[in-house]
Amino acid sequence: MRRPSDRSWGAPTYGARFVSHLRERLVRAPNGPGNTGHSSKMNRLAETAERVPVLIAGGSLVGLSASLFLGRLEIGHLLVEKHPRTSHHPRGRGNNIRTMELYRTAGVESAIREAAAVLADNHGIMQTPSLAGEEHNWLFRDIDPGGKAARISPSAWCLCSQNDLEPVLLKAAQDLGGDLRFGTELLSFEQDADGVTAVILDRRTEARSTVRADYLIAADGPRSPVREALGIGQSGHGELFHNVSITFRAKRLADVVGDRRFIACYLTNPEADGALLPVDNQEQWVFHAPWHPERGEALEEFTDERCAQHIRTAIGMPDLEVEITGKAPWHAAERVADTYGFGRVFLAGDSAHE
Ligand SMILES: Cc1cc2nc3c(=O)[nH]c(=O)nc-3n(C[C@H](O)[C@H](O)[C@H](O)COP(=O)(O)OP(=O)(O)OC[C@H]3O[C@@H](n4cnc5c(N)ncnc54)[C@H](O)[C@@H]3O)c2cc1C
Known part of the structure; x- marks a missing residue:
């Protein structure tokens, strides 16, 4: 101990x-x-x-x-x-089948699906060096390929942002x-x-x-x-990666994303990488920007201007209007008590x- x-x-x-x-x-x-x-x-x-x-x-x-x-x-x-x-931050979003089964037992599954309705058609994880071009590949398209889980459970995975859940x-x-x-x-x-x-x-x-x-x-x-x-x-691997989770508004981004309804899109431009996540598939989005405290990078360096510029470069739209609405640091870790x-x-x- x-x-x-x-x-x-x-x-x-x-x-x-x-x-x-x-x-x-x-x-x-x-x-x-x-x-x-x-x-x-x-x-x-x-x-x-x-x-x-x-x-x-x-x-x-x-x-x-x-x-x-x-x-x-x-x-x-x-x-x-x-x-x-x-x-008020979207934070965690993916709720797995077992979680949804438990919420079903508690009588709230349909209310959660209602709260998450705007993301009901978002499936799969996409990867691309730039959203502005056509080039992209899907790391996976479906969370339950072939409907195997659907055959044994009355519930299903649900994408619902924490601020809605x-x-x-x-x-x-x-x-x-x-x-x-x-x-x-x-x-x-x-x-x-x-x-x-x-x-x-x-x-x-x-x-x-x-x-x-x-x-x-x-x-x-x-x-x-x-x-x-x-x-x-606690024991385990410890911290895996750090990022700054940025909420932002961008009116024209939906036009570029089009019908590519992803859960998350990994943007791989070496100049500015990160993950883009939809909030309403229209104007509101989340961007996870990598943060490297181990290299001495301070949180204060993530100014609104820097975040907006990073998002534009990562997406591949240098003139995109980006309004930063929130920022919160987050790290993924593997630790068990x-x-x-x-x-x-x-x-x-x-x-x-x-
Ligand atoms: C910015 C951000 C982005 C994230 N993004 C993702 C993501 O994309 N995917 C993902 O899987 N997960 C994500 N997470 C992690 C996810 O939010 C957590 O795994 C989840 O919230 C854990 O829930 P919890 O209730 O166990 O703990 P927490 O959500 O940490 O809640 C603990 C609560 O306890 C309260 N508290 C602490 N001490 C006291 C006290 N003494 N008295 C009263 N209250 C107290 C805190 O205020 C807090 O509200 C993110 C987290 C953050 C912060």
């Missing part, structure tokens, strides 16, 4: 020795008398805490899904998400009675044999309060503060595996 981080976030309680001590106590006598592991301060807080069966930290794709699935099972829960709203999950989870609080951050937590005591912060009012839950789900992303606080290490849970805390989503 990796050394716990030195951040104040949970670290004083979750030193490596404490973790192994707690693990021993939880394993030996989960319900044994006096096996609280609580600091006296947390003990006092637990007495006055709001009580809930499950606390979910993180209200993105996985936290919202956890809320939805718990709601279907009528299990009470509270979700806290530090951001004020769901993602998350509001569907949020509404469905709320309709099922879930208590989902945006603008609310999990500040710290402690666990004992009987539950988890957490301190949360309402970022609008700056009010802190305490929650006592039977279980904590850490859907708090790849840098998971909960995983860090528990001292759970050494354990997916500890005691009453479970890791889910990118906190468990990137």
Whole structure:
């Protein structure tokens, strides 16, 4: 197990020795008398805490899904998400068959397909040195060639941008009675044999309060503060590549793309490469521009002007009007947590595996 981080976030309680001590106590006598592991301060807080069966930290794709699935099972829960709203960046887009089967079970498959209708005819990955010319090749045309998967599943792969998917999950989870609080951050937590005591912060009012839950789900992303606080290490290849995910508007691009309805198009101009992804097949697009921090390239160097110029060169239209509407760094990584849970805390989503 990796050394716990030195951040104040949970670290004083979750030193490596404490973790192994707690693990021993939880394993030996989960319900044994006096096996609280609580600091006296947390003990006092637990007495006055709001009580809930499950606390979910993180209200993105996985936290919202956890809320939805718990709601279907009528299990009470509270979700806290530090951001004020769901993602406005398209982010992840491909939802595989198993994911769609689970959403089908939860009764939201058709709502997701409706939200994703604008991309329903986009299939395949294309590659070309320039979109301006005719030359291009398809790395693959169909995600389910020959309909093999369709014969064994009632669901199918679905291209739905995260900013379209998350509001569907949020509404469905709320309709099922879930208590989902945006603008609310999990500040710290402690666990004992009987539950988890957490301190949360309402970022609008700056009010802190305490929650006592039977279980904590850490859907708090790849840098998971909960995983860090528990001292759970990760293994795997590590970072694979970095890019800057740029959202932009370009009115004339659809004319050039024509009927080549791709999921993604790899643009291979050595002067400016990257991947182009449709948002509405009309004016709104995403471009993934390679970013090389290992060569000392700073994020600040990705100015709007540079991004627009890179996109024009990559696409092969030097006079294309490009309006940059957003930028966010993103890296793909291959890392798996050494354990997916500890005691009453479970890791889910990118906190468990990137
Ligand atoms: C710019 C960008 C582009 C991407 N593009 C792609 C792509 O093209 N394809 C692809 O497959 N994937 C992509 N991804 C990755 C994809 O978005 C993630 O894999 C996915 O969102 C993981 O979901 P998650 O819920 O596990 O974690 P996250 O989406 O990381 O969500 C974690 C949430 O927890 C919240 N949180 C963290 N700590 C706390 C706390 N203490 N209290 C309260 N809330 C907290 C965070 O605010 C966040 O909302 C992209 C990601 C980014 C950022």
